[in-house]
Amino acid sequence: MGLKVYNTISGKKEDFQPVSEGKVKLYACGVTVYDYCHIGHARSAIVFDTLYRYLMTKGYDVTYVRNFTDIDDKIINRSAEEKISWREVGEKYIHSFYEDMDALHILKPTHEPRATEHIDEMIALVETLLRKGHAYQAGGDVYFSIENFKGYGQLSKRPLDEMIAGARVEIDDRKKNPLDFVLWKSSKPDEPSWDAPFGSGRPGWHIECSAMSTKFLGNPFDIHGGGKDLIFPHHENERAQTEAATGTTFVKYWMHNGFVNIEKEKMSKSIGNTLQIRDFLREYHPEVLRLFFLSTHYRSPVDYNEKSIEDTNSALHRLYYTVERAFEMIKTKDVNPLPYSDADVLEKEFYEAMDDDCNTALALAHVFELSKMINKMADEGGDSSIPHIAYLNNLFLSLTQQLGLLNDDLNVFESQEKMRHLTREGLQLSSLEEAILERTEARKNKNYQKADEIRKMLLEKGIILLDSQKGTDWRVKNISAAKGER
RNA sequence: GGCGGCAUCGCCAAGUGGUAAGGCAACGGUCUGCAAAACCGUUAUCUCCGGUUCAAAUCCGGAUGCCGCCUCCA
Secondary structure, eight states: OOOEEEETTTTEEEEOOOSSTTEEEEEEEEEESSSOOBHHHHHHHHHHHHHHHHHHHTTOEEEEEEEEEOOSHHHHHHHHHHTSOHHHHHHHHHHHHHHHHHHTTOOOOSBOOBGGGGHHHHHHHHHHHHHTTSEEEETTEEEEOOTTOTTTTTTTTOOHHHHHHSTTSOOOTTOSSTTOEEEEEOOOTTSOOBOOTTOSBEEOHHHHHHHHHHHHHOSSEEEEEEEGGGIIIIIHHHHHHHHHHHSSOOEEEEEEEOOEEETTEEOOTTTTOOOBHHHHHHHSOHHHHHHHHHTSOTTSOEEEOHHHHHHHHHHHHHHHHHHHHHHHHHTTSOOOOOOOHHHHHHHHHHHHHHHBTOOHHHHHHHHHHHHHHHHHHHHHOOGGGHHHHHHHHHHHHHHHHHTTOOOSOHHHHHHHHHHHHHHHHTOOHHHHHHHHHHHHHHHHTTOHHHHHHHHHHHHTTTEEEEEETTEEEEEEOOHHHHHHHO
């Protein structure tokens, strides 16, 4: 079974057939660099990162392009607010973008072009459009004329007359048609501008993606992605201007991810409920966010709320503990992994799920089943099952890592989680260790009452003590349960 | 007003014709001095009404509710 993807323009799942055999050209709209990234950006990045990884797993030679919009009104405004140049604004937020993406283990795309480094290509594109009669000049600006581009509205599926009738389209006298959009805009005296045959100024929003995707991927290319909100007007306009200029299909498959809501409310700056990635990471492990997003199909809206995140956090712990347990059993011996057919079935189902329009939620279900299989085998014990456990564990890690999960070393994961928790509780590691020692003494003396008091005291701080032959270790209590008690 | 989407166990969430994956939580059990983790077991007929079909959560029609887009936005 081959990969199927849902194509926005046809509204259907289609068999994925790349333009060139064995190669995939993928373009995802990146960010406008004027602020820190929020978890909506993270979702988009994670969705297309997952697709990118999966395409590579399937053996495609993938060229993945993700742009930076580094010139735009918001950047100019920001530059005034922060009293730094617009270029410094760009640099600053590109830097922060990388910090966030690295923390989330988002793989680096093949190319990450910046708009301002491709002004020449944009100018050439605008000139072509002018020459072909798809664009016109008005008051120093250049507009794209939708009139003689017959496919306008196909992507977003909007009838033109009704869009025009829509109350929210701003009427601009300079436009021949209210839906015409700017390709090039004249700059005010103190704004950045570039010389062009049709007057100095700066590019409109959509033109950069047309220029850069075409430059790096050619036309047509395979997949163009982004958030659902980009379908109109951004992608509709990109498509119109590119196809009008080149006379050929722009993109074969359009893929769009759903939104992130926060507590059932749309996340937006005007409501003031945006959650930045860096703020999230102060509270939770980065993979909690990844697992959370992968638990819902990428096209569906997803509601961010504390309970769901804490549930996800518990689920992620389960995955890590499974690996920990498996390694514990394997490490003592030199083990040759021995295949196990029940696991091979799960592996097959995992790939079938991924092939079905990247159904990561279903794929994850199989990962959890595999986790159960490993734990069960470990429970039943017996040296004879160890080669199987080694096999299952290898498979488990290969599947989770395809989803970008379980990147951390177990010790790192655990200790980060513990430190994060101690900070949250305002506890010192040394005093915790002291309490544990004290309890161990009490247990030796069979003073279980005191031992239980200490256990209870620590439990109230979200710390669980784990007794074993080797001594007493501790873990962070499942946070959702801990919070419910307080 | 136009276009589109969604409604599945307490919560989250897969599932597009053959009698409901998975996660979290809960309860009972095994294990443990007590716990934890893990494992075993238990918990749904899919918003409502009508239709098509041998057969529908899945297709069609209608109702109700929720949401998104049409303006910068991942």
